[in-house]
Amino acid sequence: MKHKKSSYIDLFAGCGGLSLGLHNSGMWEGKFAIEKSPDAFETLEYNLIKNKPHFDWPSWLPQSAHDINEIIEKYPEQLQKLRGSIDMVAGGPPCQGFSTAGRRVENDNRNRLIGSYIEFIRLVQPKIIFFENVKGFTQKFDKNKVKGRIYSKYVENALRRKNSRLNSLGYEVSGHLVDFSEFGVPQKRTRFILVGVRKDLAQSIIPQQFFSNIESNKQDFLINKGIGITNSLEDAISDLL
Template sequence: MSKDKKLSAIDLFSGAGGMSLGFSMAGFKILYALDNDPACIETYNKNLGSHGHVGDIYEINKNVIEALAKQKIEGLDVIFGGPPCQGFSVQRRGENNDPRNQLVMEYIRLVLEVQPKFFVMENVAGLLSTRGKPVLKELEQQCEKAGYLIHIQKLNAFDFGVPQVRKRVFIVGEKTESPFTKFTFPEPTRPSLNTPSTVREAISDLMITDDELIHNHRADKLSPINLERIRSITEGQGRDSLPEHLQLDCHKNNSTHRHLDVYGRMAWDKPSSTITARFDSFSRGRFGHPELDRTITLREGARLQTFPDGYIFYGTKVQVAKQIGNAVPPLLANAIATKIKEILLAEGDG
């Protein structure tokens, strides 16, 4: 295969396009992307092209994809995406029947219909827990029956150039008639990779908010009580460092020491904690700026996810925070895409 030939891919549950950006950086051409959130698709198309579509995966099949992509997708190289699985999240309990968990199998339904050479699925670490095992077992059985070798590994985005501790499960399916695998997960690129590894390295040049030259660089003012809270702690501290009169009753009585990150500040010289869909809220995690009396801005969150400053997000503040927090960091997606690309190019030359 010519190294100039574009490898082809489809993005399901694309969100704002973190995985698509990472695969594009590796040289893949994204033929079609799907998400049910119009704000996500607006962001996607204004940054990555016009191949993003709003839709319900339950109503999508191969023929629909080919019609929207305006081309046949026989011999597709990769399908990738991250179906929502909140019922498996370690943040949630007792929600095995969450209907969103069925989206995993809808994703697999499309994979088995299209039959790409590889598929990549990202999900929360809870997919490997007891709650996730039934879905994971069904996924493996269906895919192996269809000729896919399945690879499962939990990866920390920090190991691949992301200045953030973010652990997620990745499932890679490799279509093959051979019992011998060619795919292996990428080895960590740190410390050799020349990318920011701390909050300071990633965002310290963004101290001034409301800079009109930097898109999405805004944060809401804190309420009087939260302003008092953030002023009472220093960088790296969480709610357990708050004076007693500023602690919530539920935290005072919490003997299990859970959720210690809430009402916290990031530490300058460490990677950030996981950027979530509500990183715009001081009460939802360690999202206070290390030094300034505010939460981190949307752009600072995007930097910690390794989106370039030229990647502009569209929607309300809450919508944009969700787009950024739910994304697969592009640098992590790129590491996986590069491994798959090496195999596909080698097969083409063989």
């Protein structure tokens, strides 16, 4: 008997790296992906739409690059009709304004996309949320003129709240910093990962368990993949030579 795959939407999808991982797991099928950059979307389309029919793309949404605010403004009714059919919304808003590797400017316009992300979640109300951003997302903007909030806490608190205007139930959420070099990634790559579960499901699915499970299963994961905790760049790409 064929196992029914879980559905998801990929926000700020880039060239489709996260969608590719979900596709390769064999457990997920994409509904659609939202990416503003035409070049990035063209790569995603080539790999995961034309060469691998991974998305069950809705007829109401043109299969092209889109700004998330455009989607929210043009298709709010269609998004609300997705309620009950989407298992997960995955992805994270652009990180450039938060990254300590760059200029780290709080009033970067891209930082406002956090609000767009929250609005999208409230419209669609997926069962679970998988959110990713840089380590700087968890830090204050102390050096800027605008003494800003810690955005990770803002997102967590906003997602927990119910929203009567959109009849949104809110989410139980848990956010942690994860060092991906401990999972075989050949670079020191610490990311903020937030997992959310819709409150009507939170008694049976506890978001904190996600982080407990990946920590307890880390060694088994590495052994099964045949890699070490300090996987080198040579180990990662030597098979490409």
